[in-house]
Amino acid sequence: MESQESNYEGDYESLPDFASFKTHMIAGAAAGLTEHCVMFPIDCVKTRMMMLNPDPKAVYRNVPHALMQIISNEGTGNTFRGIQAMAIGSGPAHALYFASYEKLKRLFSCSETGNSSVSSQAAAGALATLTHDITMNPFEVIKQRMQVYRSPYASCFDCATSVLKHEGFKAFYRSFPTQIFMNVPFGICHFTCYEFMQNQLNSERLYDPKSHLLSGSIAGAFAAAITTPLDVCKTLFNTQQCDCVTNRKTKTNVIGIANCVKIIYNCKGLKGFFRGITARIIHQTPSTALSWSVYEFFKYFITYRQQAKCDGFETSTRIGRVCAQSEYDSWR
DSSP states (O other): OHHHHHHHHHHTTSOOHHHHHHHHHHHHHHHHHHHHHHTHHHHHHHHHHTOSSOOGGGOOSSHHHHHHHHHHHHOGGGGGTTHHHHHHHHHHHHHHHHHHHHHHHHHHHTSSSOOSOHHHHHHHHHHHHHHHHHHHHHHHHHHHHHHSTTOSOSSHHHHHHHHHHHTOGGGGGTTHHHHHHHHHHHHHHHHHHHHHHHHHHOTTOOOOHHHHHHHHHHHHHHHHHHTHHHHHHHHHHHHTTSTTSSOTTOOSOOOSHHHHHHHHHHHHOGGGGGTTHHHHHHHHHHHHHHHHHHHHHHHHHHHHHHHHHHTTOOOHHHHHHHHHHHHHHHHO
16 A cells, blocks of 8 residues: 555656646646736736836836835735736646646657657747747736736726727737747746756656755746846837837837837847846746646646545545645655
C-alpha cells in the first residue's frame, strides 16, 4: 500500500491523454485565477507606470510609492479596478494555455513527457500562447482601461459596451499583433526556462513545491525583462483612447507596431520602451511562481485522486491526508 501511494507522486507527468488534458485544463484554470487575482494590484501599478503621458497626479517613483499614492488618494478599491475582467477571462485562457502546452510538447517530441526536448517545448509554448491570447485579449483591453488614472468607466461591463459602441469590436483586438509579438517570445522563454530549471532541480519530475516555486520565479523574471518594450507598446494600444495616454494634440489613432514604436521613441526616447520594467518584473516573478505552484499542486492532487480511484482508494479523507503529508514532507 505504501509503495502504491509513493508511486502516485511521479505518475502525474504521464497520465493517459483522456485524463491528462482535462486535468491540465482544471489545474491551468486554477493557476490563472490565483495568479491574476492575487497579483492584481501590482498589475495595476505596472499599467500606470507604462503610460506615456500620465496625469501629473499619477506620476510614480517606484512600485511602493505607486501603491501608497493610489491607496491614499483613490482608495484601496482602485488597485482592483478591472479585476472582474481578469476573473472571467483568466480561467478559460489559462486552461487552454497549460493544457495545449502539455499536449503539444508531447506531440512534437514524440515522447511520453516531452521534458527533454527544448525545440518541442519552444514550439508548444508559442502555440499555447496563441490559444491563450485569442481568448484573453478582449479582457486585457477592458482590464487596462479600468486601471488607468481617472478611468471614465463605471464597471467592466460599462467599459466593454462603451468600447463596442464607440470603437467597434476590432478595438478589442487592436493590440493583438503586438500581444502575440510580445507573448510568443515570452511563452517560449517562460516554458523553456521553467523546464530547464526543473531538469536541474527536479530531474525526476516529482511533485516538489520548492522546485516549482523557484523555477517559476526565475522563468517569470527572465521572460518579463526581455519582453518589456513590447508590453509598453501593448499598453499604448490598449489605452490610447483614455485621457493623458498620448499627446492631446495628436488626434489620430495609434495604428500598427511601427507607428507605436515611433510614438514611444519620439515621446520618451529609448528609455520609454523600458517604462515600468521594475514593476513588470516584480509582478511577473511572484505571479509565475504562484501560477506554476498552483498548477503543479492541482495537477498532482487531481492525478492522485484519479489513480487512487483506479486502485480502489476512494476515501476522500485518506486521499487528502496523504496529499497533505506529501506536501508537508516536500517543504520540510
